[in-house]
Amino acid sequence: xxxxxxxxxxxxxxxxxPRSGYEIKAAVDRSTRFFWAASYxxxxxxxxxxxELGLVRGSERSQGRRSRTVYALTPRGxxxxxxxxxxxxxxxxLRDEGLLKLFFADALPPEATPAMLAAKRDRHAATVERLRxxxxxxxxxxxxxxxxxxxxxxxxxxxxxxxxxxERRRLARGQRQRRAA
Numbered sequence: 001x002x003x004x005x006x007x008x009x010x011x012x013x014x015x016x017x018p019r020s021g022y023e024i025k026a027a028v029d030r031s032t033r034f035f036w037a038a039s040y041x042x043x044x045x046x047x048x049x050x051x052e053l054g055l056v057r058g059s060e061r062s063q064g065r066r067s068r069t070v071y072a073l074t075p076r077g078x079x080x081x082x083x084x085x086x087x088x089x090x091x092x093x094l095r096d097e098g099l100l101k102l103f104f105a106d107a108l109p110p111e112a113t114p115a116m117l118a119a120k121r122d123r124h125a126a127t128v129e130r131l132r133x134x135x136x137x138x139x140x141x142x143x144x145x146x147x148x149x150x151x152x153x154x155x156x157x158x159x160x161x162x163x164x165x166x167e168r169r170r171l172a173r174g175q176r177q178r179r180a181a
Contacts, residue, residue, distance in 0.1 A: 001080055006042045007050055011073060011081040014056060018072035020063075021047055030134060031146065034127065034153050047071055055080055098123070114172045121164035124157040131157065 013019060013027050021044050028038045047069075050056040055077030058069040073081070098120040105113045135150040 001053070001083075003050075003080070003084075004042075004046060005036065006038045007046045007055075008081065008084050009036060009038050010043065010046055010050060010071075011055065011077055011084075014071060014073040015078070015081060018059075018070045020061075020068040020070050022068065024071075034131060035149070050077065110171075110174075114168045117164045117168035117171065121161045121168065124161040124164065127157045128154055128161065 009028065009032055010024055013024050019027065021040070024043055024047075025038070025040055028036075028043075032038070047056065047058070051058050051071070055074055056071045057074050058071045060067050061070045062068075098116075102113070102116060102120075105116060108116075131150055131154045135147060135154065138146045138150060
């Protein structure tokens with residue numbers, strides 16, 4: 001079956017309980033967003049497609065004055081999720097605009113780059129704090145695999161923040177690298 005990564009995010013988030021598109025987006029923002037984001041513009045078309053494929057089933061539910069469609073994983077959807085989880089993962093693709101800008105930073109005055117690294121360091125340190133808050137909640141809910149992935153995110157962001165600080169100090173001392181390409 002040819003499904004997008006967003007489709008598998010949705011199937012995974014529906015594995016434990018039915019959710020609306022809004023609830024799926026909120027769950028993404030609290031969990032996978034730090035390594036796999038999904039927008040409303042991706043989620044709603046995928047829900048429609050997954051329903052057409054028989055992998056999820058939507059039903060109307062009232063929430064206050066509004067009616068929402070709540071989606072549940074079908075047995076076929078659960079089998080597809082398990083099949084996908086059983087396959088080896090693809091390659092890691094890192095997309096980091098801060099690293100991209102740093103790659104071309106030789107176009108900036110030398111004094112600008114340490115500030116760029118300090119800002120990147122601060123963003124990763126803030127991410128560590130957000131992930132630690134999420135980890136405390138996940139640990140209280142006994143979400144072992146979620147905690148495992150959270151620890152990866154925490155440690156990775158801690159390392160990046162430390163790397164940014166090391167490189168910022170090196171550049172502040174005037175030790176620039178020559179352009180490689």
